[in-house]
Structures are given as structure tokens and as C-alpha cells.
Amino acid sequence: MNFLGIGPWELILILVIALLVFGPRRLPEIGRALGRTIAEFRRMSQELAAEMAQELEAEPPQKAEEAEGASGEELAG
Helix, strand or coil: CCECCECHHHHHHHHHHHHHHHHHHHHHHHHHHHHHHHHHHHHHHHHHHHHHHHHHHHCCCCCHHHHHHHHHHHHHC
């Protein structure tokens, strides 16, 4: 098991240090807050990806010649 480059022994060490720093009463509270934050971040990133995909599908890209249009012709002649 290797999660973000952290092995099982490193994870256990991090949990023990967190338990010593925050105590047994605050640790579940902090875990819930962290879980909510991660869930909110995932939801927002999925919404952003969906909006970007929708925008890309709604408007097809223009060719360079079409983007210049009449302005390129006016400058030339």
C-alpha cells in the first residue's frame, strides 16, 4: 500500500503524532472537517470540469482565417 508516496509505517507515524498533538477528543472533529473540505474540493473540481467541457462543446473553434475576417482584408487593401 502506497498512498501519495506514503507507506503504511509513515501513515501510522503521522496518525500517532496527530493524536499526540490534537488529543483524542479533537482528532475526530478534525477528521470530519478535513473530510468535508476534501469532498467540497472534489465537488468544485468536477463542476469546473463539467462547465469547461460544456463550453468547449457549445462553441466550435474558429479557424485563423475566419477569426481575422474582414479586418484582415481591410488592412491589406
